[in-house]
Amino acid sequence: GAVVSQHPSWVICKSGTSVKIECRSLDFQATTMFWYRQFPKQSLMLMATSNEGSKATYEQGVEKDKFLINHASLTLSTLTVTSAHPEDSSFYICSARRGLAVAKNIQYFGAGTRLSVL
Amino acid sequence: DAKTTQPTSMDCAEGRAANLPCNHSTISGNEYVYWYRQIHSQGPQYIIHGLKNNETNEMASLIITEDRKSSTLILPHATLRDTAVYYCIAFIQGAQKLVFGQGTRLTINP
Numbered sequence A: 001g002a003v004v005s006q007h008p009s010w011v012i013c014k015s016g017t018s019v020k021i022e023c024r025s026l027d028f029q030a031t032t033m034f035w036y037r038q039f040p041k042q043s044l045m046l047m048a049t050s051n052e053g054s055k056a057t058y059e060q061g062v063e064k065d066k067f068l069i070n071h072a073s074l075t076l077s078t079l080t081v082t083s084a085h086p087e088d089s090s091f092y093i094c095s096a097r098r099g100l101a102v103a104k105n106i107q108y109f110g111a112g113t114r115l116s117v118l
Numbered sequence B: 001d002a003k004t005t006q007p008t009s010m011d012c013a014e015g016r017a018a019n020l021p022c023n024h025s026t027i028s029g030n031e032y033v034y035w036y037r038q039i040h041s042q043g044p045q046y047i048i049h050g051l052k053n054n055e056t057n058e059m060a061s062l063i064i065t066e067d068r069k070s071s072t073l074i075l076p077h078a079t080l081r082d083t084a085v086y087y088c089i090a091f092i093q094g095a096q097k098l099v100f101g102q103g104t105r106l107t108i109n110p
Helices: none
Strands: A004-007 A010-013 A019-025 A032-038 A045-051 A067-073 A076-081 A090-097 A107-109 A113-117 B009-013 B018-023 B031-038 B045-050 B061-064 B070-075 B084-092 B104-109
Touching (some): A004 A090, A010 A019, A019 A032, A019 A090, A032 A067, A032 A076, A076 A090, B018 B031, B018 B084, B045 B061, B045 B070, B070 B084
Antiparallel strands (some): A004 A019, A019 A076, A032 A045, A032 A090, A090 A113, B061 B070, B084 B104
């Protein structure tokens, strides 16, 4: 299967600081990338969808000014949590999709980033 | 996207076949059934998907009923490493969103 790399895997930061998480598709070009958030003992919640070179589409209730998404190339998307607060502590997971052809329309996921805001 | 219903949890003995059911009675003709799993503290892993024919790959088999209202994921020889939450998702090819439900927590017992 295709490989999606996410970095860092774990980050601790002070309240009020910003944190950037990188997501890379290592062996394929991702036309679309997704960002999810997962709280303990809950399922994944989609935060936003981004296509290379265009603005991200955010799900209802997700603050676009707080969670900045940049999809500058077909292999890289970044999520920046601005002015992080303890309630932003969560497991953030990125996903990349190769294309729309039937056999290739599979979302591959990174290993996740655990964010702890003190 | 069609809503799917899965049991909250299941147990299976190591070495036996694990059969995970999924109901998707409102699925439409162009919606595929996808299965992913999430091992604790990791990102989800793609397993298999299908439209109406049964599918098999190196990880699992997917059996879809003729009316497409339900499906079963089969792990033929479960190992302890198969302990995970398994998600059944029905969505349209090319749709933007892959939305996860609560899934089935499968525990493989030695």
